[in-house]
Amino acid sequence: MNRQSNLYTIIYSTVLVIVVGVVLSVVYQALRPQQLENIANDTKRQILASARIVPQDGQTIADLYSEHIKDSYIVNAEGQKVDSKVNPFDVKVSLEVKKPAEERLLPVFECNTPDGMKYIVPVYGAGLWGPIWGYLAFDANGDTIYGAYFAHQGETPGLGAEIEKPAFSGQFEGKNIFAPGGDFTSVAVVKTGKEPADRAWVHAISGGTITSQGVQAMLLNSLEPYAAFFRELLAATPETNMTASIRADEGESNVEK
Template structure:
């Protein structure tokens, strides 16, 4: 075949496309188990961070097995339902009506025997999704710890939600005020929510991201009200 002809060029290009596609597909399939494992490890690290346990890629699995003693899914009424809490797609669930959601619960037992309940959160920041985990004491009211992450918030501004300087403010805050559920508000320094809810200071210069955190917590945790009240009892 004439290597200078258009036919040769088309056939050569087609063969190369098929070969490269096959190589990429093989590489993707080969790497998928490790990629899935890395995602799972990162999720374990985030869950542990919400109860103030530091971990890394080398020990996250062991620490998760040690401290997370139970996990299950509940419905809005607080009843346990079938399923694996770790596998729940929270990003998809928060878009559903609360009555239809699968709500994961992770139970942590610390070294002193104290138990904490951990709930996932998912929402929207200024430039993309934000997410996190919040843990509460067995009174179903007092926040023990919180962890927040983001995909693309502005460095030095909205991205500061992932720093302890912001998340540590949630420790000791409460979800219930005079018996009514009121998610923790995020307000500009010096301001207070008009509904009497407990609050933390917003990130300076990151107002939209800060309010995104407030909306995320309200939307994600409000469906757990019945479960939290059952703990209080």
């Protein structure tokens, strides 16, 4: 066959594309299990980070997760555990947050920490340039935030991207999502000087107004469906209820400590 002909060029290019495609497919399939494991380990790392658990030298994320996450399950908007064939770890929160609250699958992870049992839930929303997400760990009272972890896909470095820094996420520690009277309020993300008197708040990222607003909206949308579940935890903690009643009687508000 004439190597200078168009037919030869077409056949050569076709064979080359097929061979390269087959090789890439084989490599992809060979590496896929490792890729899935890496993705799973990163998710586990984020869940643990919300409970202030980070691996030390010699510790693997998988072992650390198995050691601290004692149970996981799915609840509904009524606070009841549901029998689902979906593993809580595999719930696509990005899809669930788009559904009405009563239709969502709401994952809960029970985490054993040096400070006792914590309940971790995922949150998902939109920033300025793309999705933002994270996990919040709650004390056994279902009201007080023990720790928070946030991440983003493409927020501006030095501005909105600061949500992933401890300087921002650390502000959530100790904040309550219920007002003394029992109403769900979530946590406000506000500018300095705009602090509300009737709910818990944290300071927004300087120069990252849209991302900060996105975090506030994300928390409200993601946490409100869990309100019934959190209330059940709160009701099972008499000392917390007593403290809340005292705060309400004294006219104190659930704001930054």
